[in-house]
Amino acid sequence: xxxxIRQTDSQGRLRxxxxxxxxxxxxxxxxxxTAESFAMLPGRQVKKVPLLRGKIITNLFFENSTRTRTTFxxxxxxxxxxxxxxxxxxxxxxxxxxLLDTLRNIEAMHSDMFVVRHQASGAAHFxxxxxxPGVSVINAGDGRHAHPTQAMLDMFTIRRHKGDFTPLRVAxxxxxxxxxxxxxxxxxxxxLGVSEVRVIAPRxxxxxxxxxxxxxxxxxxxxxxxxxxxxIMLRLQxxxxxxxxxxxxxxxxxxxxxxxxxxRRAGPDAIVMxxxxxxRGVEIASEVADGPQSVILQQVSYGIAVxxxxxxxxxxxxxxxxxx
Amino acid sequence: xxxxIRQTDSQGRLRxxxxxxxxxxxxxxxxxxTAESFAMLPGRQVKKVPLLRGKIITNLFFENSTRTRTTFxxxxxxxxxxxxxxxxxxxxxxxxxxLLDTLRNIEAMHSDMFVVRHQASGAAHFxxxxxxPGVSVINAGDGRHAHPTQAMLDMFTIRRHKGDFTPLRVAxxxxxxxxxxxxxxxxxxxxLGVSEVRVIAPRxxxxxxxxxxxxxxxxxxxxxxxxxxxxIMLRLQxxxxxxxxxxxxxxxxxxxxxxxxxxRRAGPDAIVMxxxxxxRGVEIASEVADGPQSVILQQVSYGIAVxxxxxxxxxxxxxxxxxx
Amino acid sequence: xxxxIRQTDSQGRLRxxxxxxxxxxxxxxxxxxTAESFAMLPGRQVKKVPLLRGKIITNLFFENSTRTRTTFxxxxxxxxxxxxxxxxxxxxxxxxxxLLDTLRNIEAMHSDMFVVRHQASGAAHFxxxxxxPGVSVINAGDGRHAHPTQAMLDMFTIRRHKGDFTPLRVAxxxxxxxxxxxxxxxxxxxxLGVSEVRVIAPRxxxxxxxxxxxxxxxxxxxxxxxxxxxxIMLRLQxxxxxxxxxxxxxxxxxxxxxxxxxxRRAGPDAIVMxxxxxxRGVEIASEVADGPQSVILQQVSYGIAVxxxxxxxxxxxxxxxxxx
Numbered sequence: 001x002x003x004x005i006r007q008t009d010s011q012g013r014l015r016x017x018x019x020x021x022x023x024x025x026x027x028x029x030x031x032x033x034t035a036e037s038f039a040m041l042p043g044r045q046v047k048k049v050p051l052l053r054g055k056i057i058t059n060l061f062f063e064n065s066t067r068t069r070t071t072f073x074x075x076x077x078x079x080x081x082x083x084x085x086x087x088x089x090x091x092x093x094x095x096x097x098x099l100l101d102t103l104r105n106i107e108a109m110h111s112d113m114f115v116v117r118h119q120a121s122g123a124a125h126f127x128x129x130x131x132x133p134g135v136s137v138i139n140a141g142d143g144r145h146a147h148p149t150q151a152m153l154d155m156f157t158i159r160r161h162k163g164d165f166t167p168l169r170v171a172x173x174x175x176x177x178x179x180x181x182x183x184x185x186x187x188x189x190x191x192l193g194v195s196e197v198r199v200i201a202p203r204x205x206x207x208x209x210x211x212x213x214x215x216x217x218x219x220x221x222x223x224x225x226x227x228x229x230x231x232i233m234l235r236l237q238x239x240x241x242x243x244x245x246x247x248x249x250x251x252x253x254x255x256x257x258x259x260x261x262x263x264r265r266a267g268p269d270a271i272v273m274x275x276x277x278x279x280r281g282v283e284i285a286s287e288v289a290d291g292p293q294s295v296i297l298q299q300v301s302y303g304i305a306v307x308x309x310x311x312x313x314x315x316x317x318x319x320x321x322x323x324x
Numbered sequence: 325x326x327x328x329i330r331q332t333d334s335q336g337r338l339r340x341x342x343x344x345x346x347x348x349x350x351x352x353x354x355x356x357x358t359a360e361s362f363a364m365l366p367g368r369q370v371k372k373v374p375l376l377r378g379k380i381i382t383n384l385f386f387e388n389s390t391r392t393r394t395t396f397x398x399x400x401x402x403x404x405x406x407x408x409x410x411x412x413x414x415x416x417x418x419x420x421x422x423l424l425d426t427l428r429n430i431e432a433m434h435s436d437m438f439v440v441r442h443q444a445s446g447a448a449h450f451x452x453x454x455x456x457p458g459v460s461v462i463n464a465g466d467g468r469h470a471h472p473t474q475a476m477l478d479m480f481t482i483r484r485h486k487g488d489f490t491p492l493r494v495a496x497x498x499x500x501x502x503x504x505x506x507x508x509x510x511x512x513x514x515x516l517g518v519s520e521v522r523v524i525a526p527r528x529x530x531x532x533x534x535x536x537x538x539x540x541x542x543x544x545x546x547x548x549x550x551x552x553x554x555x556i557m558l559r560l561q562x563x564x565x566x567x568x569x570x571x572x573x574x575x576x577x578x579x580x581x582x583x584x585x586x587x588r589r590a591g592p593d594a595i596v597m598x599x600x601x602x603x604r605g606v607e608i609a610s611e612v613a614d615g616p617q618s619v620i621l622q623q624v625s626y627g628i629a630v631x632x633x634x635x636x637x638x639x640x641x642x643x644x645x646x647x648x
Numbered sequence: 649x650x651x652x653i654r655q656t657d658s659q660g661r662l663r664x665x666x667x668x669x670x671x672x673x674x675x676x677x678x679x680x681x682t683a684e685s686f687a688m689l690p691g692r693q694v695k696k697v698p699l700l701r702g703k704i705i706t707n708l709f710f711e712n713s714t715r716t717r718t719t720f721x722x723x724x725x726x727x728x729x730x731x732x733x734x735x736x737x738x739x740x741x742x743x744x745x746x747l748l749d750t751l752r753n754i755e756a757m758h759s760d761m762f763v764v765r766h767q768a769s770g771a772a773h774f775x776x777x778x779x780x781p782g783v784s785v786i787n788a789g790d791g792r793h794a795h796p797t798q799a800m801l802d803m804f805t806i807r808r809h810k811g812d813f814t815p816l817r818v819a820x821x822x823x824x825x826x827x828x829x830x831x832x833x834x835x836x837x838x839x840l841g842v843s844e845v846r847v848i849a850p851r852x853x854x855x856x857x858x859x860x861x862x863x864x865x866x867x868x869x870x871x872x873x874x875x876x877x878x879x880i881m882l883r884l885q886x887x888x889x890x891x892x893x894x895x896x897x898x899x900x901x902x903x904x905x906x907x908x909x910x911x912r913r914a915g916p917d918a919i920v921m922x923x924x925x926x927x928r929g930v931e932i933a934s935e936v937a938d939g940p941q942s943v944i945l946q947q948v949s950y951g952i953a954v955x956x957x958x959x960x961x962x963x964x965x966x967x968x969x970x971x972x
Contacts, residue, residue, distance in 0.1 A: 048378040048406075054696040056722065067429065070410055074380065074433055077406040082696075082725040086718055098928065105715065105924055108948035109722055276429055280422065300432035372702040372730075391753065394734055398704065398757055401730040600753055604746065624756035 005128050014313040016128045018139045019146040020187040028155065028191055034309035035156050038078075039302060051317040052081035058111040060127070061140075062088045062118040067276075068140050071300075072115045075307035079317075084111065100130065107132055112315060114138070121145035121180075136314040144180050149310055150275055151184035153303040155192060157295055158230055160302070161271050165192040171224050171266075172197070172215075173256065174234030174283055175205040181275050182234055183213075190214050200224035202256065204246065221256050225265040233258055233274045236283045249282045259285045263293065271295045329452050338637040340452045342463045343470040344511040352479065352515055358633035359480050362402075363626060375641040376405035382435040384451070385464075386412045386442040391600075392464050395624075396439045399631035403641075408435065424454065431456055436639060438462070445469035445504075460638040468504050473634055474599055475508035477627040479516060481619055482554055484626070485595050489513075495522040495548050495590075496539075497580065498558030498607055499529040505599050506558055507537075514538050524548035526580065528570065545580050549589040557582055557598040560607045573606045583609045587617065595619045653776050662961040664776045666787045667794040668835040676803065676839055683804050683957035686726075687950060699965040700729035706759040708775070709788075710736045710766040715924075716788050719948075720763045723955035727965075732759065748778065755780055760963060762786070769793035769828075784962040792828050797958055798923055799832035801951040803840060805943055806878055808950070809919050813840040819872050819914075820845070820863075821904065822882030822931055823853040829923050830882055831861075838862050848872035850904065852894065869904050873913040881906055881922045884931045897930045907933045911941065919943045 007016045007023070020028070038049075057076045059069050069085065076083045086106060106114075113136040116124045121143030128137040141147040155165075162168055170189055176182045176199050189197050199210060200218040210217055218224030225231065236252065246252055258272065272284075272294045280286045289296060331340045331347070344352070362373075381400045383393050393409065400407045410430060430438075437460040440448045445467030452461035465471040479489075486492055494513055500506045500523050513521050523534060524542040534541055542548030549555065560576065570576055582596065596608075596618045604610045613620060655664045655671070668676070686697075705724045707717050717733065724731045734754060754762075761784040764772045769791030776785035789795040803813075810816055818837055824830045824847050837845050847858060848866040858865055866872030873879065884900065894900055906920065920932075920942045928934045937944060 056696075056725065066410065070408055070430075071433060074408060077380065077408075084718055084722060084725075086714065088714075101924075101926060101928075104945055105948050106718075108945045109719060109952060110949060276425075278425060280425075297428055297432045300429050301434060304433060390734065394732055394754075395757060398732060401704065401732075600749075602749060604749075621752055621756045624753050625758060628757060 005125050013316065014310070016137045016139075017148055017310045017314060018124045018128055018137065020148050020151055020184050020191065021146075023191060025191050025193060028152070028188060031152055031306070031309050031313065032156050032159055034313055035152075035302070035305040038308045039156075039160075039305040048078050048080060050080045051312045052076065052079035052112075052315055055079075055081040055112040055315055056084060056110070057081045057113045057115065057311070058084045058086050058106065058109075059140075060086050060088060060106065060114045060116045062116075062123070063141070065117055065141070068117060069115075071303050072138075072140060072307055072311075075304050075311055078304065079308055079312055081112075081311075103127055103130055107135065111135065113311065115140050116142070118142050138310060138314065141180055144178055144183070146184045147180045148184050148188075149303070149307055150181050151188045152310070153299055153306040154181075154185055154232065154273060154275075155188050156302045156306050157273060157299050158271070160298075161295060162229060165189075165194050168194040168230060169196045169228040169267075170194055170198070170230040170232065171200055171218075171228045172232045172234065173200045173221065173224070173258065175236055176201045176210065176234070177205045177207050178237060179234050185232060186213050186215055198224050198228065200256070202246070221258075221262060222265055225262060228266045229270055231258065231263075231266060231270055231272050233272065233278075233283050235275060235277065236279055238279070238282075249279075253282055253285075257281070257283060257285060258288050260287055260291070263288055263291075269293075273299060276300065329449050337640065338634070340461045340463075341472055341634045341638060342448050342452055342461065344472050344475055344508050344515065345470075347515060349515050349517060352476070352512060355476055355630070355633050355637065356480050356483055358637055359476075359626070359629040362632045363480075363484075363629040372402050372404060374404045375636045376400070376403040376639055379403075379405040379436040379639055380408060380434070381405045381437045381439065381635070382408045382410050382430065382433075383464075384410050384412060384430065384438045384440045386440075386447070387465075389441055389465070392441060393439075395627050396462075396464060396631055396635075399628050399635055402628065403632055403636055405436075405635075427451055427454055431459065435459065437635065439464050440466070442466050462634060462638065465504055468502060468507070470508045471504040472508050472512075473627070473631055474505050475512045476634070477623055477630040478505075478509055478556065478597060478599075479512050480626045480630050481597060481623050482595070484622075485619060486553060489516040489518050492518045492554060493520045493522070493552045493591075494518055494554040494556065495524055495542075495552045496556045496558065497524045497545065497548070497582065499560055500525045500534065500558070501529045501531050502561060503558050509556060510537050510539055522548050522552065524580070526570070545582075545586060546589055549586060552590045553594055555582065555587070555590055555594055555596050557596065557602075557608050559599060559601065560603055562603070562606075573603075577606055577609075581605070581607055581609060582612050584611050584615070587612055587615075593617075597623060600624065653773050661964065662958070664785045664787075665796055665958045665962060666772045666776055666785065668796050668799055668832050668839065669794075671839060673839050673841060676800070676836060679800055679954070679957050679961065680804050680807055682961055683800075683950070683953040686956045687804075687808075687953040696726050696728060698728045699960045700724070700727040700760075700963055703727075703729040703760040703963055704732060704758070705729045705761045705763065705959065706732045706734055706754065706757075707788075708734050708736060708754065708762045708764045710764075710771070711789075713765055713789070716765060717763075719951050720786075720788060720955055720959075723952050723959060726952065727956055727960055729760075729959075751775055751778055755783065759783065761959065763788050764790070766790050786958060786962065789828055792826060792831070794832045795828040796832050796836075797951070797955055798829050799836045800958070801947055801954040802829075802833055802880065802921060802923075803836050804950045804954050805921060805947050806919070808946075809943060810877060813837075813842050816842045816878060817844045817876045817915075818842055818846070818878040818880065819848055819866075819876045820880045820882065821848045821869065821872070821906065823884055824849045824858065824882070825853045825855050826885060827882050833880060834861050834863055846872050846876065848904070850894070869906075869910055870913055873910060876914045877918055879906065879911075879914060879918055879920050881920065881926075881932050883923060883925065884927055886927070886930075897927075901930055901933075905929070905931060905933060906936050908935050908939070911936055911939075917941075921947060924948065 009015050073083050115138045116127050117140040123142045124139035197215045199215045274296045333339050397407050439462045441464040447466045448463035521539045523539045598620045657663050721731050763786045764775050765788040771790045772787035845863045847863045922944045
């Protein structure tokens with residue numbers, strides 16, 4: 001799908017951020033290091049910096065997602081960029097224009113970066129392929145394919161709590177089949193060299209090619225959680241149940257909901273993550289979501305720093321103070 | 325409702341602005357004085373000032389109100405803050421997330437201030453109670469409870485035209501029962517020490533506890549207007565008529581519409597106020613709305629200065645040149 | 649319609665930009681010269697300039713048009729102005745307020761400039777007539793009346809490719825009857841002194857007064873294109889066909905679609921323009937739209953520079969480096 005698109009330039013510097021695929025370990029670590037330079041200390045705000053002053057960043061959202069759009073808008077404004085929100089649904093495509101014409105038109109308006117959200121897998125690559133030289137594209141979620149900044153904020157959260165990736169056992173629990181986040185996470189975890197990635201899911205929510213992704217597959221939650229250091233819960237899309245892939249919320253929780261009791265199977269210092277919004281009592285019990293091992297809200301905070309890192313790196317403007 | 329929330333810190337400095345309740349006269353006067361430092365001279369624009377440079381202000385609107393949102397956005401931008409518009413209806417709550425989870429998530433994105441509009445009374449207090457330390461909350465209207473910046477811009481308008489509050493007789497006319505503005509106005513007028521507050525309304529649009537609010541109640545408009553210095557008309561929500569609380573627009577105007585003739589009952593220099601949008605020929609005659617005693621459009625202008633004052637004070641950044 | 653509104657002040661400086669009507673040739677050329685100072689070199693971005701720092705520009709859109717709104721927002725931000733997007737449909741008029749009351753209210757919020765889009769002809773003039781002194785109004789399209797910044801970006805595109813207007817033959821092809829762009833283009837071309845303006849349209853899409861506009865009328869596309877230097881295609885509003893003004897898209901293309909073969913009738917260096925979004929295979933063949941004579945995407949880019957020129961001139965802040 002992305003054979004023709006290079007995400008880095010000839011010097012290995014970030015140009016687009018479309019998927020985790022194709023990045024080496026040092027490159028992902030460089031993103032995490034740069035994010036570190038933006039990350040807030042506990043109780044402190046992220047400080048606005050002038051790195052992208054004068055740059056125009058366009059949020060090109062073909063699919064509504066207020067929360068994701070807002071985190072990118074916030075990250076851009078903290079970098080002193082100007083932000084244009086372009087909701088494509090209400091615009092030109094409604095007038096019968098082709099997608100490519102819409103893109104060419106938006107591009108002719110001269111943005112420095114497009115942050116793209118689209119319901120079709122591969123849309124961000126398509127847009128990057130047709131972007132003018134010097135224009136960066138960031139994938140903010142395309143179909144079931146990828147959501148790389150979400151994966152990187154998860155990696156950042158893990159590194160902040162666990163330090164070294166090498167010895168870690170990580171379990172991803174839930175609807176692997178329909179999750180662009182899970183695909184990106186698995187790739188990032190393997191690239192960063194964790195000891196083991198497990199996926200835990202009912203058979204109906206597991207893609208056929210799961211075993212080729214370099215993961216261990218479990219269908220039993222208790223067994224899968226045994227001794228893990230990191231638990232990543234996925235959001236259950238309630239639409240799935242209507243399509244008979246799942247019996248009921250109640251039954252799902254009985255089998256795959258993360259409860260305090262089940263959490264005891266994991267390592268004593270295991271952290272619990274979730275991309276939000278959480279369905280309390282469906283994929284996770286409230287006492288776990290709000291408990292001492294949950295780092296769910298820190299993920300949201302770290303998301304701003306990680307997006308600032310990716311945006312500033314792709315536009316060639318990094319703080320420079322990031323540790324090598 | 326707000327027993328646990330302090331709107332000022334231990335030094336008495338503004339932190340949140342949720343309701344007029346709990347503020348002393350000097351504190352309200354300090355807000356008016358600060359607004360004075362921002363207010364435009366006739367024919368002059370408000371000048372942009374760098375007081376909140378680098379701050380992020382999030383408009384958190386659970387209820388659509390383009391006009392109110394715009395005045396806060398404009399005030400924030402004139403203070404050089406960055407503004408994020410977060411419309412909660414179209415976002416997370418639609419995905420089945422609880423309100424508190426939504427709030428915690430938005431908060432984890434690190435805003436310096438939330439401007440909150442919500443259809444439920446007490447929502448702004450709820451959000452302030454759960455906000456991180458250092459994050460300010462401004463109430464932009466919650467249910468029937470309060471709309472304190474609207475009340476303060478009304479006080480500012482009165483002071484600009486009348487100078488001293490002490491000798492004033494003020495009449496509030498219309499749907500007291502359903503008005504968050506009226507509750508805030510009555511409290512502000514009494515705190516600022518006016519001579520007399522009158523409310524004039526049909527029995528069906530008057531709350532049962534009206535007489536406990538420190539006001540004189542009139543059901544006859546002519547009698548109530550006698551010798552007043554300030555007339556505050558409320559907007560008639562047309563929905564009320566459908567619910568049989570009111571006979572018809574025409575009949576309402578016959579009894580409670582402010583006409584030139586009725587205005588003669590008031591003092592010769594009485595000013596006429598209205599929060600907008602006005603219903604011409606329902607609560608007010610066009611010749612009064614557009615007449616020499618009307619200060620309705622000045623209220624809108626002053627609203628920017630008053631919101632700038634509250635925002636900059638709550639974030640600890642005031643111009644300093646305000647008269648004590 | 650605009651008898652009472654002067655678009656320039658007593659020194660001839662731009663104040664409003666409502667229609668091409670009333671401007672002299674030198675004035676239009678001054679706009680083009682100023683745009684030249686903002687225009688990007690091939691492969692270069694427009695640079696952000698501080699000319700309108702501290703100014704507030706309000707997009708007042710009564711009719712949805714994401715693309716037009718975005719070009720104005722981008723132009724304003726590249727001039728360092730702050731932008732308020734005020735969508736009037738969802739706001740006050742829904743509450744039963746009159747248009748004039750809405751305007752007065754928005755104006756009382758103190759904007760420096762209104763960019764107005766409205767479905768009624770004359771709306772921008774109406775708003776300019778009621779604007780406070782010192783507030784500028786830019787027409788971003790009103791009914792069938794005018795769309796002057798679109799016309800000026802077309803003139804800019806022509807001048808960039810052809811240099812001198814005097815010897816040019818220009819053909820405008822399509823739905824002249826319903827096009828605000830066509831009216832503005834014809835006026836601008838004649839003011840700038842081109843040799844000949846032709847309009848080519850079926851009889852049903854030509855206004856009765858066409859011959860009074862200083863144009864030559866053709867109903868046959870091949871004949872009309874003979875030896876022209878510039879071809880301006882208009883967008884076909886598909887709604888027209890439902891109203892029986894046109895037989896079918898296919899039949900329209902047979903008679904009035906611009907194909908490679910028909911393009912050969914024009915001069916060998918003729919350029920092809922279109923305001924977008926294009927209907928491929930309806931008014932224009934894909935191979936022409938994407939061919940070497942098409943300057944359609946350059947029009948979009950130049951649109952930013954032209955809007956920057958009009959905005960900065962109307963607010964009295966021009967770069968000064970523009971050639972006289």
